[in-house]
Amino acid sequence: MSVNRHGVSDPIGISADSAALPVREIHPQSGSSTRDFMIDVAKRAARPGNVEDIPVQVEVVIGRMKISVAKLMAASKGQCFSLDTHFGEPVELQVNGRTIGFAELVADDADNLIGVRMLSINTES
Secondary structure (H helix, E strand, O other), X not given: OEEOOOOOEEOOOOOHXXXXXXXXXXXXXXXXXXXHHHHHHHHHHOOHHHHHOOOOOOEEEOOOOOOOHHHHHHOOOOOOOOOOOOOOOOEEEEEOOEEEEEXXXXXXXXXXXXXXXXXXXXXXX
């Protein structure tokens, strides 16, 4: 068991001192009580705008195919499969498996990175 620089025990051995991400300490302003400080932190955390700042992973779906498990297992290196999408057609943008919009594939000037250019986004729930 380790103990961090504040003297707090860490039963699993990962103290804030050794964490991979930097830890930002928050302290009450001088003259304010711990209770007032905690109320202020709770109010800031409850602001509706904070939910919109939560990062989500967006998946770009370029196409789909149906294939039997037998054919998939028999596939060899270099074998190609056809998708249900043609070049130039919009690709789906998904979050948590739900389609949230459509985009087109783009490349950077050096054709090293693939990106998407937004075409539409569903703002309804």
